Amino acid sequence: MIGKKREYPKEIMILEAIVRRFPLDDFRKAEFEKKLYRKRAGYKGEKTLDYYLEQIDHSEMVILYDLRIPINRTHFQIDTLIITTYFLLIIDSKNYAGTLIFLPEFNQLIRVQNEIEEVFPDPILQTKIQASQLKAFLIKHHITPPPIENLVAISNSQAIIKNPTNDKEVSYRVFRSANAAFKIPPFYQKHTQFLLSKNDVKKIARNLIKAHEPLVPDPESMNLPFDKMVKGVQCPACEAFGMDYRQGKWTCNKCGHKTAVAHTQALRDFFLIYGASITSKQFRDFLKIKSSSTAKRLLSSMDLVSLGSNKGRSYSPGKNFFD
Numbered sequence: 001m002i003g004k005k006r007e008y009p010k011e012i013m014i015l016e017a018i019v020r021r022f023p024l025d026d027f028r029k030a031e032f033e034k035k036l037y038r039k040r041a042g043y044k045g046e047k048t049l050d051y052y053l054e055q056i057d058h059s060e061m062v063i064l065y066d067l068r069i070p071i072n073r074t075h076f077q078i079d080t081l082i083i084t085t086y087f088l089l090i091i092d093s094k095n096y097a098g099t100l101i102f103l104p105e106f107n108q109l110i111r112v113q114n115e116i117e118e119v120f121p122d123p124i125l126q127t128k129i130q131a132s133q134l135k136a137f138l139i140k141h142h143i144t145p146p147p148i149e150n151l152v153a154i155s156n157s158q159a160i161i162k163n164p165t166n167d168k169e170v171s172y173r174v175f176r177s178a179n180a181a182f183k184i185p186p187f188y189q190k191h192t193q194f195l196l197s198k199n200d201v202k203k204i205a206r207n208l209i210k211a212h213e214p215l216v217p218d219p220e221s222m223n224l225p226f227d228k229m230v231k232g233v234q235c236p237a238c239e240a241f242g243m244d245y246r247q248g249k250w251t252c253n254k255c256g257h258k259t260a261v262a263h264t265q266a267l268r269d270f271f272l273i274y275g276a277s278i279t280s281k282q283f284r285d286f287l288k289i290k291s292s293s294t295a296k297r298l299l300s301s302m303d304l305v306s307l308g309s310n311k312g313r314s315y316s317p318g319k320n321f322f323d
């Protein structure tokens with residue numbers, strides 16, 4: 001069963017809002033675009049692995065996606081954790097493109113793409129570190145750790161994987177996501193001792209889910225040009241900013257597209273960039289709405305929680321606002 005789903009990361013949502021609203025004449029926009037591209041590729045790789053994992057029979061195991069667990073004043077992150085009654089399995093997925101050359105002797109992964117060589121941290125070593133942190137977490141929660149296995153999934157089907165030193169660990173632990181169904185069963189042959197009851201499995205999952213702290217980066221720390229971010233409602237058809245609200249509909253000044261709900265995206269962007277609270281005045285200013293009664297009507301039509309009264313009233317996202 002899936003014990004914890006993979007959610008669309010808040011970090012990517014924030015970066016999307018920033019990139020959408022970044023002033024065009026600011027050269028730093030490219031920096032955020034690059035980061036967003038990298039994060040999206042990573043997420044896509046994780047989803048690819050999820051797809052293949054869910055093809056195999058997972059009725060007897062608990063799968064936890066995307067864990068970020070605090071330990072010793074820092075956090076450790078696990079892309080995918082599989083809990084069985086015999087062993088635990090950590091899988092880290094990488095969506096790197098190009099030629100990937102594993103050189104474990106120096107804990108290096110070299111990526112060659114368009115004749116450019118880059119060095120990445122050794123992903124096998126990363127999963128080993130995660131395993132030792134997970135072990136410490138279990139001991140702290142009075143659970144005797146079963147064996148913890150680790151794998152590295154390469155999700156980009158275009159990537160060329162090379163293991164020039166014929167390292168056994170690399171050929172054992174690195175695999176293509178599409179091969180998940182054949183990579184996991186051998187661990188059941190290796191670990192035959194029944195170590196955890198079904199209740200223990202549930203307890204481990206419960207403790208980890210409870211401790212999980214999702215990463216929510218703070219735009220305040222990103223040195224953004226806050227007062228120059230692009231305002232207005234974006235047209236979902238042509239992506240131009242500047243839709244006008246007339247007779248219950250947003251109309252694009254550029255392409256003429258009409259829609260009723262384009263203000264939700266604009267308000268999401270505001271919350272993601274400026275924090276989770278907005279006044280009616282800020283709402284009118286950011287969405288470029290002239291009429292205060294229109295603003296009120298739009299605000300009350302969305303899943304928001306209001307605080308305070310009259311002029312001091314502010315609105316925050318409701319429970320399902322970002323769904």
Ligand SMILES: [Zn+2]
Pocket residue numbers: 235236237238239240252253254255256257
């Ligand atoms: Zn348009």
